[in-house]
Amino acid sequence: MAGIYIHIPFCTSRCVYCDFFSSTDSSWRGRYVEAVCRELQLRRDELGGEPVSTVYLGGGTPSTLTVAERARLFDALSTVVDWGACSEVTLEANPDDVTPEFVASLADTPVNRLSMGVQSFSDADLAFLRRRHTARGAVEAVELCQATGYDNLSIDLIYGLPGQTLEGWQANLQQAVSLGVPHISAYSLIYEVGTALWCMRERGEVKECDEELSLRMFDELIDRLAAAGYEHYEISNFARDRRYARHNTSYWTGVPYLGLGAAAHSYDGRVRRINPASLRRYVEAVESGRTACDEECESRDSLYNERILTSLRTCWGLDLERLRADFGEERLQYCLEQAQPHLRGGRLAIDNGVMRITRQGIFTSDDVMSDLFWVD
Known part of the structure; x- marks a missing residue:
């Protein structure tokens, strides 16, 4: 089963922390939507005839698309997607775009899941992050969706903001849990190079959250959501009733998966294809009838390292027998040897042939996983 990702890079304004490719220049939007539809036809063979099981419209802010623009995209997708067999169609939305008219318009699309960028239920936090919505607006957006039948919702939260307190984070979690959404994603604030946030820190205008406090917030996140019936199925993701993303x-x-749009990535199990992070280069390439992507063939070593990284992020863990079958005895033994300090320290555990990061190890998961990487 394959997936399709469509990158919609347009935003009304830019958040201080965002390092995704995006643009506030909406004048490109019409040509861009047509280019995505054209790219789908140019690259449909990359799906290899596999049925499409998931579609994801991410951004940027896909909820800024007009009804006609969304309809155009889904019409194009209908040429390669059997909607009856496609289990999940997600659209990312900003809370202040979620109006009664917006929700009503979704009835004419295959969208069956919304991922809402709430980030915080504190107006002070939202103002700092330069989000467009208010805390009350976020709550009302969720409640509107639920009242109109769109209850398959995910909300994003961010913790570790400058000046944020543990009590403030607890209030965020309490509000999130009270809404009863089936999926919550929560991320520690990262100062990506070149973002407005990174520049603010470099100028001394903000100070990063203390690491110990950030870890306490992560601990609180895990405990609060577990108590509310959420399964911690991936480092940053929690779901009720197995309603995973x-x-x-x-x-x-x-x-x-096939990635369409500027800066989108695709992967067929061996080759990665990466579209240019430029509206002009992307649109003009596709309009000329050629694909815009560059290719990167994955080496056996990089595929092994990616297996370590992606598997240990999840509750399903790293299947050691499958690792042996796919990469050989040498790499399996290397993995086990490198894991020994973490197994003895309680940061990793092996059960029925599956290696997993423990609750103790999850706080240093990046270091744990990188120690298992193959290095020439």
Whole structure:
């Protein structure tokens, strides 16, 4: 089963922390949508005839598309997707775009899941992050979706903001849990090079959250959501009743996917294809009838390292027998040898042939996983 990702890079304004490719120049939008539809036809053979099980419209802010633009995209997708067999169609939305008219318009699309970029239920946090919505607006957007039948919702939260307190984070979690959404993603604030946030820190305008406090917030996140019935199925993701993000889960389990749009990535199990992070280069290439992507063939070593990284992120862990079958005895033994300090320290555990990161190890998961990487 394959997935399709469509990158919609347009935003009304830019958040201080965002390092995804995006643009506030909406004048390109019409040509861009047509280019995505054209690219799908140019590259449909890359799906290899596989049925499409998930579609994800990410951004940027896909909820800024007009009804006609969304309809155009889904009409094009209908040429390669059997909607009856496609289990999940996700659209990312900003809370202040979620109006009664917006929700009503979804009835004419295959969208059956919304991923809402809430980030915080604190107006002070939202102002700092330069989000467009208010805390009350976020709650009302979720409640509107639920009242109109769109209850397959995910919300994103961010913790570790400058000046954020543990009590403030607890209030965020309490509000999130009270809404009863089936899926919550939560991320520690990262100062990516070149973002407005990174520049603010470099100028001394903000100070990073203390690492110990950030870890306490992560601990609180895990405990609060577990107590509310959420399964911690991936480092940053929590779901009730196994309502996992199926499209994102496919990334972690190696399912091939086709990425369309500027800066989108594709992967067929061996080759990665990367579109240019430029509206002009992307649109003009596709309009001329050629694909815009560059190719990177994955080496055996990089595929092994990716298996370590993606498998250990999840509750399903690293299947050691499958690792042996796919990469050989030498790499399996290397993995086990490198894991020994973490197994003895309680950061990793092996059960029924599956290696997993433990609750103790999850706080240093990047270091744990990188120690298992193959290095020439």
